[in-house]
Amino acid sequence: MSATSIADVIGRRLSFTRSWSVRIGLIVLAFVLGVAFIGPYFAPYSPSAIPGIPFSPPSHTYWLGNDYLGEDVFSRVLSGGRTVILYGALATLIAYAVGGSIGLLAGFTRGRLDDVLMRAMDVLLAFPPILFLLVIATGAGSNIFALVLAIAIIHVPSIARILRAATLEVSVRGYVEAAAARGDRTHVILRREILPNIWGPIVADGGPRFTVSILLVAAVNFLGLGVSPPTADWALMISENRAGITINIWAVVAPALMIAALTVSINLIADAIASGLGKSVETEALRR
Amino acid sequence: MSAPVLTVTGLRVEVEDGPLVVDDLSLDLAAGEALGLVGESGSGKTTVAQALLAYTRPGLRITSGSVQVAGEELLGRDERELRRRRGRLVSYVPQDPSTALNPSIRVGNHVHEILAAHDLDDDSDERVTSVLERVQLPTNRPFLRRFPHQLSGGQQQRLAIALALVCDPQVVVLDEPTTGLDVVTQARILEEISRLRGSDVALVYVSHDLAVVSSVADRIAVMYAGRIVEEGPTREIVTAPRHPYSAGLIASVPDHVEPRQLVGIPGVAVGFADRLPGCAFASRCPLRIPACEEAVPELAQVGDHHFARCIRWESTLLPRIEPRHDELRAAQKAVLSVEELEAVHRTRQGTVIAAERISFAVEEGACVALVGESGSGKTTIARCIVGLHAPSGGSIAIDGRPLAPRAAQRSREQRRAIQIVFQNPYDSLNPRRSVEDAVSWPARSLLGMSARDARAAVAVMLERVRLPARIARRYPAELSGGERQRVAIARALAAKPKVLVCDEVTSALDVSIQAAVLDLLAELRRELQLSLLFISHDLGVVASVADRVLVLELGLICEEGAVRSVLSSPQSPYTVRLVTAAPSIAAPRA
Numbered sequence: 052m053s054a055t056s057i058a059d060v061i062g063r064r065l066s067f068t069r070s071w072s073v074r075i076g077l078i079v080l081a082f083v084l085g086v087a088f089i090g091p092y093f094a095p096y097s098p099s100a101i102p103g104i105p106f107s108p109p110s111h112t113y114w115l116g117n118d119y120l121g122e123d124v125f126s127r128v129l130s131g132g133r134t135v136i137l138y139g140a141l142a143t144l145i146a147y148a149v150g151g152s153i154g155l156l157a158g159f160t161r162g163r164l165d166d167v168l169m170r171a172m173d174v175l176l177a178f179p180p181i182l183f184l185l186v187i188a189t190g191a192g193s194n195i196f197a198l199v200l201a202i203a204i205i206h207v208p209s210i211a212r213i214l215r216a217a218t219l220e221v222s223v224r225g226y227v228e229a230a231a232a233r234g235d236r237t238h239v240i241l242r243r244e245i246l247p248n249i250w251g252p253i254v255a256d257g258g259p260r261f262t263v264s265i266l267l268v269a270a271v272n273f274l275g276l277g278v279s280p281p282t283a284d285w286a287l288m289i290s291e292n293r294a295g296i297t298i299n300i301w302a303v304v305a306p307a308l309m310i311a312a313l314t315v316s317i318n319l320i321a322d323a324i325a326s327g328l329g330k331s332v333e334t335e336a337l338r339r
Numbered sequence: 340m341s342a343p344v345l346t347v348t349g350l351r352v353e354v355e356d357g358p359l360v361v362d363d364l365s366l367d368l369a370a371g372e373a374l375g376l377v378g379e380s381g382s383g384k385t386t387v388a389q390a391l392l393a394y395t396r397p398g399l400r401i402t403s404g405s406v407q408v409a410g411e412e413l414l415g416r417d418e419r420e421l422r423r424r425r426g427r428l429v430s431y432v433p434q435d436p437s438t439a440l441n442p443s444i445r446v447g448n449h450v451h452e453i454l455a456a457h458d459l460d461d462d463s464d465e466r467v468t469s470v471l472e473r474v475q476l477p478t479n480r481p482f483l484r485r486f487p488h489q490l491s492g493g494q495q496q497r498l499a500i501a502l503a504l505v506c507d508p509q510v511v512v513l514d515e516p517t518t519g520l521d522v523v524t525q526a527r528i529l530e531e532i533s534r535l536r537g538s539d540v541a542l543v544y545v546s547h548d549l550a551v552v553s554s555v556a557d558r559i560a561v562m563y564a565g566r567i568v569e570e571g572p573t574r575e576i577v578t579a580p581r582h583p584y585s586a587g588l589i590a591s592v593p594d595h596v597e598p599r600q601l602v603g604i605p606g607v608a609v610g611f612a613d614r615l616p617g618c619a620f621a622s623r624c625p626l627r628i629p630a631c632e633e634a635v636p637e638l639a640q641v642g643d644h645h646f647a648r649c650i651r652w653e654s655t656l657l658p659r660i661e662p663r664h665d666e667l668r669a670a671q672k673a674v675l676s677v678e679e680l681e682a683v684h685r686t687r688q689g690t691v692i693a694a695e696r697i698s699f700a701v702e703e704g705a706c707v708a709l710v711g712e713s714g715s716g717k718t719t720i721a722r723c724i725v726g727l728h729a730p731s732g733g734s735i736a737i738d739g740r741p742l743a744p745r746a747a748q749r750s751r752e753q754r755r756a757i758q759i760v761f762q763n764p765y766d767s768l769n770p771r772r773s774v775e776d777a778v779s780w781p782a783r784s785l786l787g788m789s790a791r792d793a794r795a796a797v798a799v800m801l802e803r804v805r806l807p808a809r810i811a812r813r814y815p816a817e818l819s820g821g822e823r824q825r826v827a828i829a830r831a832l833a834a835k836p837k838v839l840v841c842d843e844v845t846s847a848l849d850v851s852i853q854a855a856v857l858d859l860l861a862e863l864r865r866e867l868q869l870s871l872l873f874i875s876h877d878l879g880v881v882a883s884v885a886d887r888v889l890v891l892e893l894g895l896i897c898e899e900g901a902v903r904s905v906l907s908s909p910q911s912p913y914t915v916r917l918v919t920a921a922p923s924i925a926a927p928r929a
Contacts, residue, residue, distance in 0.1 A: 225767030226777075229827075232725040233781055233834070234746040234754040243780070247771035 076319030083313045087132025094126035098283035106295035106302070116299040118292050122281075124302045131283035131306060135272070136313070138199050139265035143257070145203035146264075150210030151253070155241045157211065158218025169215065172208035180205040184267065188276035195277050202267045206260060213256050217249040224248075251325060258321020262314035269310055285309050343367035344509045344541050345391070345429070350404035352386050352395060352565075358614065360386050360399060361565045362635075368510065373532075373542040375556030375573065377549055377588075379849035380820075381608055383565040385434075388514045388545045392425050409509045426457060430503035434515040436495035440487040446471075446498060447483030453505045466505075474501045474531055493524035497531065504535075511535070512543045517551060521712040522876065526920035529555055547849060549592050550879065550922040553577050558644070561585045564608065564619035567638070571645030577924055581647040581655050584620045589924065590658035591854030593879030595906045596923040598663040601883050603855030607819050618649070626651045663883060673700035674738060674870045675724070675757070675838045681732035682719050682894075693719040694894045697733070701838060704864055706871040708881040708902070710917070711891035717874045720891075721842050724872065725759045737837070755785040758831035762843035764823035768815040774801075774826050775811035781834040793833075800829040803866075804859060821852035828859070838870045839863075845880060857884050878921040882906055890914045 096102055103117035110116070115124035153172065157165040184201050191197035221227060222245060230240045269286030271277040278284045280291065285306035292302035345368040352361040361383045368374050378384040390401055393413040406413045408428040413421065425431075433439040440449065450467045468478040474497040476482070487495055496516060503511050513532065517525040532555055536542060546552050552559060553573050560570040561582065569582040580586045587604040606623040617632035618624070624631065630650060638646040649655065680697040683690045694716040701707045709717040722728035724735055726746030735742045737756050743749045758781075761767040768777055778800050779793035788796070798808040804825040815823055824844060831839055841860065845853040861884060863869050875881050881888055881902065888905050890898040890913065898911040909915045 225761040225763055225827075226769040226772075228727060228761065229759065229767060229830070232727050232746050232754075232757075232759050233785060234726070234749060234751070235784055236747075239784070243772070244769055248769065 070323055072319045073323040076316040076323070079312050079316035080320065083132065083309060083316065084136070086129060086309065087136050090129030090132065094123075094129045096123040096126040098122065098127045098130040099281040100126075106292075106298040108299050109301060115301040115305050118288065118299070118302045119295055120281075124288075124292075124299070124305060127283040127288060128285070128305045128309065131285045131288055132309060132313075134195075134278050134282065134284045135265055135268050135286060135310065138195060138202075138268045138277075139261060142199045142202035142264045142268065143206070143261045145200065146206035146210055146260070147253070147257070149203065150207040151214050153207070154211040154214030155218050155245060156237075158215040159222050159237065159241060159245065161219075165215075168211070172211045175204065176208040178205075180267075181270070184271060185274075185276070188271060188274075193276060193279055198268070198271050198277055202264055202271075205267070206264070210256070210260070213252055214249060217252045218245055221245050221248045254321055255325030258318050258325075261321075262317055265310065265314060342369070344370045344409050345543070346405070346407045347391065348405050350387070350390055350406065351402045352383075352390055353400050353402050355398055355400050359565060361390065364404070364565075364567055366560065366567075366570075368541045368543065370509070370539045370541055371536055372558070373536055373544060373556045375552035375559040376543060376545045376562060377547070377552050377559055378562035379547055379588075379608055379851065381564075382562040384545050384547075384562050385514055386565075387562070388431070388512050388543065391510070391512050391543060392429055392431055393421050394425075423457070426453065426503075426508060427506040428508055429510040429512065430506070430508040432496075432499050432503045432511065432513040432516050434518060436499040437487070437492070439499055440495060442487055444486075445483065446476075446485050446487070446490070449487075449498065449502060450505060453502055457506050470501050470505050471498075473504060474498075476501065491524075492520050493527060496520065496524075496528055500528075500531065500535075504540075508540065510541045510543065512545070514545045515547070516544075518546070518548070522878070522920045522922075523712065523916055525551070525922070529922070548922070549577070549588060549850070550594065550924040553924050554922045561588065564614055566619065566635070566648060568620065568649070569645075569647045570638070571642065571647075575642060575645050579657060581641040581645070581652040582620075582649045583624045583626050583651075583655050585647075586655055586658045587623075588851060590660060591851045592924045593850075593854070593857070593877065593883040594923050594925050595878035595882040595918065595921055596925045597660075598882035598903065598906070600661045600663050601854035601857055602658075603853075603858055604851035605855075607821065607852075608849070626654055671702045671704070674703050675872065676700040676736050676739075677720075677724065677733070678736075679733035680720065680723060680730050680735065682716070682723050682728060682730045684719070692894050694723070694730075694891075697894075697896060699889055699896070699899070701870045701872055703837075703870055704868045705887065706860075706864060706873055706885045708873040708875060708885035708888045709891060710875060710878065710881055710888055712876060712917075714893070715891040716894035717891050718842055719894075721759065721840050721872065721874050724838075725757055725840055726754070751785060751787075755834045756837045757840065758834050758836035758838075759840040759842060760824070760827050760831050760844050763847055764820045764827060765815075765847070767827045768823055768830075770815050772814075773811070774813050774815075774818075777826065778811070778829050778833050781830060785834045796833065797829075800833050801826075803832060803863070804829045805855075819852075820848055821856060824848060824856055825859070828856075828863075832863070832867075836869070838872060840872045840874070842874045843876070846875070846877065853880070860884060878906060878918065879923070890917070 101121045102123060103113055103121045105117060105119050105121045107117045113123050118124050153168050157168040183205060187197055187201040227240060227244045230244050268277065272284050272286035273290040275290065278287060288306040289303050296303050347364060347366040350361055350364040351359060353359050364387060376384050376387060386399060389395060391406055393406060395401055401414060411428060413424060447467055450470055451463060454463055454466060471478045476494060476497050517528050520528065544552060544555055556573050559573050559576040560567045563584050569580060569585045576585060577589060580589055590602040591604060593601055604623055615632065617634055618636055621627045621631040636648045636650045638648045639652060641647045641652050678698045680694055682694040684693050697720055699707060709720060711717045719728055723730045726749055729744035737753055742753055746754055775794060775797050778797045782788045782793040782796055783790060797811050801808055801810060806822065806825050845856050848856060860871060864871060873885055885902045888902045889896050892913045898905060898914045905914065906918060909918050
């Protein structure tokens, strides 16, 4: 491959950064991730130290004031991002591993296996998600991993449906037929021929889904069923400090803004990548 | 010649802020005359066809020139004025009637709609009837109340032609009107079109298919890279072309009446963006001299009403048309044998028999063709052989050993022995895998080679299909259709098969590329003693490559024998119909 064509490929891969919405998304995302993962090292106080008077407004010593116990809000915002992001990401990844496998297998094999898998997904789909989550949470106690798993299970049926539809479309293509005629094993065909061609729907679907996971983790934490005090957590902070919202509004708004910034930026980026993938397919179609 | 009804002068169409798509095109056409506009994909023929109605696809722009129909200028008018003239002066029949007709409008209303749009609601019902009668469509109530999807492909195309005739236009532009139709249906539509010529309508017939065009057109204009390179009377163009491109094109058209040795044109057609100064064909031309690359040649008069855009037209050789070297050899042992094969398709509505009592054998190094129209079961038979469709009866054997119904149940050796190449080069390669990856994989999975050895073998395979080794790092999107099909063949060869199943492998390619691919397959047969099962609907192609042919009708073999005898003296009524319907360039319009 010549130098120009390498530059070409890289240019094509990165071309999505040309749009403003993506640039803003990337900057905001980098900021939020920076706060969540590097922030704890810069926190002026320990997130569980109680240095001040509860609900005091921002001052020179406590930039965002103090919360319901008198803890430093600024330090807790810096420390409270990791749990939400990690658990959200973990739940999303598990959901894709399970739901994706089911969707690929159902879409590729069709026939009886497809029917069995998809009816099973319909059963899962019948549970109202929040109710399901609350049942698991009360059953498992404050076990965050049970909750992560429960959030993943909530996602599984819809991921399976979306990827099944995408797989159905790709599996009638000549290259998939050629692989089947060579007698390639099912998992080889799924990995080599089908998966690389359904990244578009996966990315388009993955962004919003990650934000839903984060919001579910946040919801569970807000209800006090996930991580428990004194751990700093953005969602938990909103819940803890809502009584004092009239006295020190920042104790609620700061963590809420962080969650909002995170979800919005992820969606901006995912949308652009997905439409970029769509575009490269379109230009290919135009060349024909 | 009477006064022209259509006069095009100096037409130029550009991509907005981009290259020229059509450069300085001039044409004229008399009433009752039919002009064939021929070109390969990307030659700009559809752009010209649409420009004749003062229309361009979004992104294109007509920048200069004039299009006059019956003395009225069409270019430079606003959309409202144009709308009144389109249909009345000049009308258009698009390529694919299944997408050109509005699926939610009934047959009768399609006609009414046009009458209303042109304020011609005089005696509507009678008018509708007469319009449909003109193209021999039924005119009864139930038919008028049908939706387009309830019509056959041929009826849809007739309706599209009828709609173009509603307002009695002076000129009708037909853009590939028979592409995608079965030969028998195509022959009927062509008959219909020929009949129109009796009624003083001037026709512009746009097509990639020289054989079809030569059967309907009085004159042919050959386009290449946005310019007319040659124009003249049909018979002269077909028998004595003066432009090297036309000559190459004609030498690459397969024919079933006179089976010939096909000669492809080397190289790939240039795109508009990378057209160099000078003659666009120079890079592929056997007669190229330095002067060719300096300036675009003018159209030179080379005969009566015959023009060629070539400075060396006097040296252009007549197309080398040699009868096919016959390669029929003594019967050898069969590599692939199929006996009493039966296959069905199970749908919700019930079971459809796709193939019944199919028995044949393919000998070592032989090429056996399966011919039939769509729905004849030829593709299903191919899929049974490669193990993609489980037959419901009969047996398939390779080297005398029976094969399991599904590829996954066959031994690695058996899977290796049969490889398939598919029809559509645009979806037979995985867009996310490089050529090297695609071609090396079968050697790894079917020959058990290591990844390193398999990659090393890629260059050999590419050479075998006449592709440069540097193509290995490319992705399918960076390749032309012909290149992709070669890669698909290389991928099949990488498994070192005994039998190559070719399912309509050239039907999506331009003729000059098709000829080269067919030539490649013939060479592979000779070099590798490869056996071919060649599936096609095109009798001309079959006549050029196959030794033996099986004609399929609705899942049954209705005739089989040596290619030459089947095509020259067909016995079954179905074969007779196919052979008479197939267009032939050897019998152009007088």
